[in-house]
Amino acid sequence: KNEVEQSPQNLTAQEGEFITINCSYSVGISALHWLQQHPGGGIVSLFMLSSGKKKHGRLIATINIQEKHSSLHITASHPRDSAVYICAVRSLQGAQKLVFGQGTRLTINP
Amino acid sequence: SAVISQKPSRDICQRGTSLTIQCQVDSQVTMMFWYRQQPGQSLTLIATANQGSEATYESGFVIDKFPISRPNLTFSTLTVSNMSPEDSSIYLCSAGTEVAFFGQGTRLTVV
Numbered sequence: 537k538n539e540v541e542q543s544p545q546n547l548t549a550q551e552g553e554f555i556t557i558n559c560s561y562s563v564g565i566s567a568l569h570w571l572q573q574h575p576g577g578g579i580v581s582l583f584m585l586s587s588g589k590k591k592h593g594r595l596i597a598t599i600n601i602q603e604k605h606s607s608l609h610i611t612a613s614h615p616r617d618s619a620v621y622i623c624a625v626r627s628l629q630g631a632q633k634l635v636f637g638q639g640t641r642l643t644i645n646p
Numbered sequence: 647s648a649v650i651s652q653k654p655s656r657d658i659c660q661r662g663t664s665l666t667i668q669c670q671v672d673s674q675v676t677m678m679f680w681y682r683q684q685p686g687q688s689l690t691l692i693a694t695a696n697q698g699s700e701a702t703y704e705s706g707f708v709i710d711k712f713p714i715s716r717p718n719l720t721f722s723t724l725t726v727s728n729m730s731p732e733d734s735s736i737y738l739c740s741a742g743t744e745v746a747f748f749g750q751g752t753r754l755t756v757v
Contacts, residue, residue: 569746576655577683577736577751584745622688624746633679634746636688 539563542623542637550645555610557640559623562604569634570597570608571622579622582608613644648673652739652749659729659756666725667752669739674719677743680712683736683751692737695722729756 540561549555559568570582583590583597585606590597594613599606610617623637649672659665669678677696681689692712693701701714715723726733734756739749 567744571746571748577738577753579738579748579751581746581748624689626743633691633694634689634740636690638688 538638539627539635540623540625540637542621542640544640545638546641546643548643548645549613551614553613553644555613555617555642555644557608557621557623557642559606559608559637560604561606561623561625561635563625563635564628565625566628567626568599568606569624569626570606571624573620573622573639575619582621610642615644615646618643648675648741648747650739650741650747650749652752654752655750656753657755659754661730661756663729664725664727665729665754666723667737667739668723669721669741669749671720671741671747675741676719677741678716678722679740680714680722680724681738681740683738685735689738692724726754729754731756 543558567584567586569584572580572582585597585599594611596609620639620641622639624634627635651670653668679694680692682692683689691704692707693703693714695701695714695716697716697719711727713725737752741747
């Protein structure tokens, strides 16, 4: 079993829909990151969380440390949100390395 | 925040040759990380590069295949040596131990 599991692996939705991507992890962490990867391969950091909730524009990220679970929400989704979204945790073991989920491929159709 | 410039963005290389990927950070960082992302897979850490010391390689990766340089606190290179088609991947550099900053990635195809 992977230390970081994301669901769903693929998600297709219509423009305007509310999107939720989930991430569960099995190790103790100091922080959790949500990343966005576009088709060219470059990665942008969206959020870093250690507790609670963060909001940036139409993006909301939450984390429940006790349940070892995080969610990324996109409100009023748009085709430009189409990308791979990756959850990564900074494990308490392993010298500040990031452990990555498999990613969720999101496609928003106009 | 930090901006990381990675180049080349993509390359097509002949098997048996080597490619050096460069990452330039716009601020000084202690640790830089090199990742590989094979097609359809998630990111896998190749090595951690600290300035002034040998890189620390993860299990399954060796210095002879992936030599790394870290001459100062803003720059690092990763060389993919004696390439084979199995090395076709996206290679990414990263910096930062709080917020994670990534380069744009290098999409390598070995033919």
